[in-house]
Amino acid sequence: MDDLADFEFFEIILEDGSRKLRLPDKFASLLDGREPRELKLREAGGGRLLCDVEVVFDGEGHMYLGRGWDQFAREYDVQRGHFLVFSYDGDAVLAVKVFDGTMCRRHYKHDDDDDYDSVTIKEEDPASESSCESGSNNSIDSGGNNSIYTGSKNSTDSGSKNSSSPEMDVDDAPTSQFTVMMRQCHLGAKQNQYLNVPAEFQVAHGYAERSKVVLRMRGKSWTVNLKHNHRSVGHPRTSLRYGWHQFFVDNHLDVGDTCFFRALRGGDAGRGEEHVLKVEVRKRDGTFVH
The missing domain is CATH 2.40.330.10 (DNA-binding pseudobarrel domain)
Structure with a gap:
């Protein structure tokens, strides 16, 4: 076989x-x-x-x-x-x-x-979530619709660009990957789109010190700005904002698709290094985007 x-x-x-x-x-x-x-x-x-x-x-x-x-x-x-x-x-x-x-x-x-x-x-950090709204239930629809849990100015070019640097190895640490199934809030009106990043992932990669990340997929890169929302308890909630719209448009994402995010090695926030996330997308029908 x-x-x-x-x-x-x-x-x-x-x-x-x-x-x-x-x-x-x-x-x-x-x-x-x-x-x-x-x-x-x-x-x-x-x-x-x-x-x-x-x-x-x-x-x-x-x-x-x-x-x-x-x-x-x-x-x-x-x-x-x-x-x-x-x-x-x-x-x-x-x-x-x-x-x-x-x-x-x-x-x-x-x-x-x-x-x-x-x-x-x-056990994972119970605050490590990526729901559309704070306090919402990250649950799967019992009807089997795959609606699970399971984020300055615009980013550079605000669109895709060919990546000229060789891709580094992905980081296999437990806190270096997360998965999100697309919901309507991730793909809604252009000015309101966002994708929350799990708290444990944010802390591990120094997102409090970062203003942007790079999403890499299919040999192309998209620069996405981070938005930090401070909360009275716990770490600030960080989300992917400006530039996220162009990423999902260029890759034809839809509700029910699943994105796998994995950090590439390097990207030290203290040294001002660029933080890159490798993204894989699995469509609702189970096929991967190539």
């Missing part, structure tokens, strides 16, 4: 305590004639730790993770509204990244890869 190596897809958890998880029909069709009886799941940051999960098919050809899935979900505290990204290695192993209601990826500590009891969750 080497031709399926690095095949990726995502699932949004719609039900609590489900003993089965349906996988995309496209993934099932690509396995046609060589369907495995079971798959091994591992948390993407968990090294060798594997969980055997039964693969079942219904009478209509839909593919599910069966027995063993509920154990994996319990051990990694997978809950309704969580967003899971699966990567298939071509050899019956699925690596899983878990994003929770803060829109940030969960990271787990594995003291002993041979024992599931050793898995503990590193």
